[in-house]
Amino acid sequence: SGRAAPLPQGDVVARVLDAFRAEFAEDAANALYHVDPELSARRVLSRGQRIGGVVALLLVVVAAIVWPLPTLVTIVGISSVVFLASTLFKFGVAMLGSRYDLVERVDRAELDALRDDELPMYTVLVPVFREARIVGRLVENLGRLDYPVDKLEVIILVEEEDDETR
Structure with missing residues (x-):
């Protein structure tokens, strides 16, 4: 009206x-x-990368037809070297990381000395999907977090089609 x-x-x-x-x-x-x-990551490969990939693939196919055994040995060798390099890199990173204490120790005096206005703002994203049974308890437990309410933003992420949890 x-x-x-x-x-x-x-x-x-x-x-x-x-x-x-x-x-x-x-x-x-x-x-x-x-x-x-x-x-933007919308376009994964550039035009040049796509052309280069197709050319490389064609060269491998031609090589496999003309020299099947040497091509297979080369592919296996290159794959093995890449796998070994990847494994060594991961091992090196793990060893470097293991040299540091992962838990920062804080004593009671330091905690008591903290003021709410010195604390950073935190956003906690909580994805849920078909979890209607526990979402109430989850929200209740999140409400018990020992952090200033004005410095804490909790966002419950629910899928659009998840009518059960909504």
């Missing part, structure tokens, strides 16, 4: 999200690509 009626803020947000859902999804997925395609 053309009359305006006040709505709770949650209803306004829900209606805006419903009305512009497709635009929000498009923007989230493609905004960086439209602004600066070079910084």
